[in-house]
Amino acid sequence: MSVIEINHPLVQHKLTLLRNKDAETKLFRETLTEITGLMTYEATKDFKLKDTEVETPIMKTTAKILADKVAVVPILRAGLGMVEGVTTFIPTAKIGHIGVYRDEETLQPVYYYCKLPENIAEMKVLLVDPMLATGGSAIYSIDYLKEAGVKDISFMCIIAAPEGIAKVIEKHPDVDIFVGKMDQGLDENSYIYPGLGDCGDRIFGTK
Numbered sequence: 001m002s003v004i005e006i007n008h009p010l011v012q013h014k015l016t017l018l019r020n021k022d023a024e025t026k027l028f029r030e031t032l033t034e035i036t037g038l039m040t041y042e043a044t045k046d047f048k049l050k051d052t053e054v055e056t057p058i059m060k061t062t063a064k065i066l067a068d069k070v071a072v073v074p075i076l077r078a079g080l081g082m083v084e085g086v087t088t089f090i091p092t093a094k095i096g097h098i099g100v101y102r103d104e105e106t107l108q109p110v111y112y113y114c115k116l117p118e119n120i121a122e123m124k125v126l127l128v129d130p131m132l133a134t135g136g137s138a139i140y141s142i143d144y145l146k147e148a149g150v151k152d153i154s155f156m157c158i159i160a161a162p163e164g165i166a167k168v169i170e171k172h173p174d175v176d177i178f179v180g181k182m183d184q185g186l187d188e189n190s191y192i193y194p195g196l197g198d199c200g201d202r203i204f205g206t207k
């Protein structure tokens, strides 16, 4: 298990655009997709390859393709904003959905929906959610995937709080976590600070 912070200058630059409270919905969505694409490059760097035959205009040759089947699983709603960033680079990825929201009073994850690809147990799963705050939603979703038989899970988030990351590591030490930026902590409402506010509301323009 490891926590990998993506310190690439383009990711850090684009994160600043996302944090800006005046960013319009269009810019917010597009930038989230771009950051996810850049993070996908890093999160897939150890994916296995296998040989295949290909005929170039010049000759037949042996070349490489991805060996594993891949599923991307967004945690609804905000995770939906990261799907295109992954599928741009892995267009064959299957897409599952886990619907969990964080109860504003108790901060506990509340389940409402799930649909996963058939045979997900044999796939490499990229679980995506822009925000990891207390860690409750991520832990719930990883539990759910493991109960479905998934053995290979990487979690990608854009911004995380250190206390949430610590909880995920404690409960699921086998899961690699890729994070755009580890922020300072959680405020009195368990929002990440400096953070970017409510990510779902900013993606969907619901506030």
Ligand code: PRP
Pocket: 075, 076, 077, 078, 079, 100, 101, 102, 103, 107, 109, 129, 130, 131, 132, 133, 134, 135, 136, 137, 138, 164, 190, 198, 199, 200, 201
């Ligand atoms: C946000 C975010 C995570 C969760 C993080 O979703 O997208 O899923 O909160 O908080 P946690 O680490 O404390 O669980 P939210 O519950 O606001 O739902 P939404 O995506 O539907 O807006």
Ligand code: URA
Pocket: 078, 131, 133, 190, 191, 192, 193, 195, 196, 197, 198, 199, 200
């Ligand atoms: N969910 C969000 O969207 N933002 C936070 O800072 C915490 C939870």
